Amino acid sequence: MIDLAVFGTGRIGQVHTKNLAALPGVRVKYLVDPIASPAQDDLIRRTGAAIVEPDEVFADRNVAGVVIASSTDSHAKLLLDGVAAQKAIFCEKPISLDFSTVTKVAAAAEASALPVMLGFQRRYDPNFRAVRDRIADGTAGRLEQLVMHTRDPGPPSIAYVKVSGGMLRDQAIHDFDQARFMTAEEITSIYAVGNCQVDPEIGAAGDIDSLLVTMTIASGRMVQMSNNRRGPLGYDQRLEAHCANEVLFIDNRPQNDIRIAAASGLLSAPPMDYFIARFEIAYRAEMLAFVDMIRNGTKPLANVRDGLEAQRLAEAALISINTGHPVKLTPDWQP
Numbered sequence: 415m416i417d418l419a420v421f422g423t424g425r426i427g428q429v430h431t432k433n434l435a436a437l438p439g440v441r442v443k444y445l446v447d448p449i450a451s452p453a454q455d456d457l458i459r460r461t462g463a464a465i466v467e468p469d470e471v472f473a474d475r476n477v478a479g480v481v482i483a484s485s486t487d488s489h490a491k492l493l494l495d496g497v498a499a500q501k502a503i504f505c506e507k508p509i510s511l512d513f514s515t516v517t518k519v520a521a522a523a524e525a526s527a528l529p530v531m532l533g534f535q536r537r538y539d540p541n542f543r544a545v546r547d548r549i550a551d552g553t554a555g556r557l558e559q560l561v562m563h564t565r566d567p568g569p570p571s572i573a574y575v576k577v578s579g580g581m582l583r584d585q586a587i588h589d590f591d592q593a594r595f596m597t598a599e600e601i602t603s604i605y606a607v608g609n610c611q612v613d614p615e616i617g618a619a620g621d622i623d624s625l626l627v628t629m630t631i632a633s634g635r636m637v638q639m640s641n642n643r644r645g646p647l648g649y650d651q652r653l654e655a656h657c658a659n660e661v662l663f664i665d666n667r668p669q670n671d672i673r674i675a676a677a678s679g680l681l682s683a684p685p686m687d688y689f690i691a692r693f694e695i696a697y698r699a700e701m702l703a704f705v706d707m708i709r710n711g712t713k714p715l716a717n718v719r720d721g722l723e724a725q726r727l728a729e730a731a732l733i734s735i736n737t738g739h740p741v742k743l744t745p746d747w748q749p
Contacts, residue, residue, distance in 0.1 A: 419444035422484030472499035531714035532721035555658025565645030590727035606731035
């Protein structure tokens, strides 16, 4: 039996806890969250986990790993505490809103040689993996251009905007990660424009809600991103990989596959309502991979270095927005 602890019983913490509890030979022994809620009570009933303080988790030698799904401002300290306690770690992104802290945490995690996995669930989505594999094995031919669209159904609360790291570190960081994952190269230049087209209050909180990014990689190939906090058709998350032999598309997943035809026209179901439903399979695969990492030493598809590099791109994009100029990136570039 593998004993685990989950930090955070909010939206994503609930997803991870339920997925872990469904795996054979896995026990969620502890939950750590000072905010009681009906959802937390439900998790306790499902898992039998005890609500404890962080120190109790790290002092328990029987806990093999921890899942950090708490608020963003807690990630860095919990990750360092997990390293000190010699626990396997899964951490949601971003590691920290302060990039110098990200570099320190990543360095400590890598120096420890402990297994650390970052929460980039798209890497575990079957469609994203199939596209990446088709590019990597040469079937699709040389990748020439990559285009991604990510649009939320509606803007988040201002309270969330103020603590999440904003659009680039919170939402677009997944697209930055996919730019590296799909191309298998590092980004060498980035040019971004962003402003508020949706909600003026987001701008007043110091963030943006509309974003366009153009990137190039070392071989000269190009990546484009289009991000928005409002999607009129719902959660809108698509990818197009233009290759020498094929063009590969990942479209929105509909809520069902029924099409209704009548004299008035053709109707189909809307997309999945948000990322939790859209990436349900990926989230399950992610926790399975985390347990496999503990049991068998299998390397995760996203590690702490991937978390650092995706955030490096987010920081560079922010600088590009603020200066109006492209940012040239080197391996040691710092914001």
